[in-house]
Amino acid sequence: MTGSGxxxxxxxxxxxxxxxxxxxxxxxRSIANVLSDMGHDVSGSDLKYSPGLDQLKSKGIKVTIGHSKSNFENPKILTKSTAIPEGNPEINAALETGTPVLTRAQIMAAITEKKKSIVVAGTHGKTTTSSILSVLLSVADTEPSFLIGGDLNEIGCGALWNNHSDILVVEGDESDGSFLELDSDISIITSVESDHLAYYKDDKKLKEAFRVFATRTKGLVYLYGDSPETQYLKDLPNIRTYGKAPNSNYQIKNYQGKRFASVFEIVSEGRVIDTFDLASPGFHNALNATAAVAVAVDLGLSIEKVKKGISQFAGVARRFQYRGEINGISFIDDYAHLPTEVESALAAAKEGKWNRVVVVFQPHRFTRTNDLASAFSNSFQDADEIIITGIYSAGEKAIPGVTGKLVADAVASKRTDKKIRYCEHREDLIALLQEILVEGDLCLTLGAGDLTNIADQLMES
Structure with a gap:
């Protein structure tokens, strides 16, 4: 049986x-790593191969490509991704034998109960924020466990279980409401932006979910307080704000962005805590670091160790990730797939002072494109050349009339001064980029789909 968590x-x-x-x-994959570190005998299956599976195999985790009843070898527990549809033969086998079938939220809830959990949530920024916090706490000798939906560049995966520490950093997922099942002692809310409307139906229910998440947190809740979309949470108990506003509990000041780094001060109660060097560009990443610093300072860690932790953060895969350079053309890939994320990534790119920023954006999911296409109209202000591709479905069925051209048309309605192209197919995109990219350009690929390997294709060709 499945049941609720x-x-x-x-x-x-x-x-x-x-x-x-x-x-x-x-x-x-992060859950698999943690369960293995806890001493469980982990196996798993997936529809197709992906590079991250090699890391699991190196730990002795049995991984099978393809779904089949034969993969079910009478485990004590079966847990499944939210992407797995009804009728999966392995899940059916578990139901037939009475093996407990847990959702991702349920297994994560069981994990978070074991330690003092710091849960990072938000429609964007949560992966980087939880990653920075994990690295910072590790450098500060607290030896945390962590469970994150992205791979830290330092270790090549997004999870670690440490039996000798009682702190666990967790990335909470609001997309299906599962973050509400996590046992949270401390929380960070990085953002509340319109998204996941296929699940929530409207923004009001999305906002209510974040309100419930905040109120269920046992201790302090760190909230990005500058956004109009988070103001409704400010009056809740135990809120600590961070941002640029002077009345923030933790204020970021004197930000200086560089091509691959940023420098900024953090002020609390009128006192400069210190100046921090972060090896990631963009004001949005400095904000993510500010949230992590706020938690660490309130946990009583020394400023010297906190500063060292921030300086040693080496980034997260697919978050403004430098992919290489050829013929004087630089390639950077970012997971940005929401309007504010796209805007932030392009602002960071502009700080790098390339001759031109050529951005390629792949819309993610038919439902999200249908709901949010018009919201992208002002997101590409810092791009010099704009290419919108076809939609990455993420397993969704196509919606008649919903294509990437909806995003391209929305951008074109506000950007008549810049060249905006719609390129549906990958082979046409490769040919177009080979034609227009020149020395001194940055080619910035954005999206949560399979656009990430375009840089490799271009550099190999």
Missing amino acids: KQLRIDLDTPASVHIVGIGGAGM
Whole structure:
């Protein structure tokens, strides 16, 4: 049976066999790593191969490509990705034998119960913020465990379980409401932006979910306070704000952006805590670091160690990730797929002072494009050349009339001074980029889909 996370309790203290259906995604790979580190015998399957599976295999985790009843070898627990549809043969086998079938939220809830959990949530910024906090706490000798939906460049994965520390940093996922099932002692809310309307139906229900998340947190809640969309949370108990506003509990000041780094001060209660050097560009990343510093300072860590932790953060895969350079053309890839994320990534690119910023944006999901296409109209102000591609479906069925051209038309309605191209197919995109990119350009690929390997194709060709 599946049941809700509050009805189904799983004992993770005793080593057991755990099978993960859909093990290849970043979030489920992190869960697999943590369960393995806890001493469980982990196996899993996924529809197709992805590079991250090699890291799991190196830990002795059995991974099978393809879904089949034969993959089900009578584990004690089966857990599944939210991307797995009904009728999966491995899940059916578990139901037939009475093996507990846990959602991703339920297995994460069981994990977070084991330690003092710091849960980072938000429609964007949560992966980088939780990653910075994890690295910072590690450098400061607290040896945290962490469970993140992105791969830290320092270790090549997004998860670690440490039996000798009681702190766990977790990236909470609001896309399906699962973050509400996590046991949160401290929380960070980086943003509340219109998204996931296929699940929430409207922005009011999305905002209510974040309100519930904040009120269920046992301790302090760190809130990005500059956004109009987060103002409704400011009056809740135990709120600590961070941002640029002078009345923030933790204020970022004197920000200086560079091509691959940033420098900024953090002020609390009128006192300059220190100046911080972050090896990631963009004001949005400096804000993410400010949230992490706020938590660390309130945990009582020394400023010297906090500063060292920030300086040693080496970034997260697919977050303004430098992919290489050829013929004087630089390539950077970023996961940005929401309007504010696109705007932030382009602002960071502009600070790099390339001759031109040529941005290629791949819309993500038909439902999201249908809901948010018009919201991208002002997101590309800092680009010199703009290319919008076809939609990455992420397994969704196509919606008649919904294509990437909706985004291109929205951008064109506000950007008549810049060349905006719509390029539906990958082979045409490769040919177009080979034609227009010149020495001194930055080619910035944005999106949560499969656009990430375009840079490799171009550099190889």
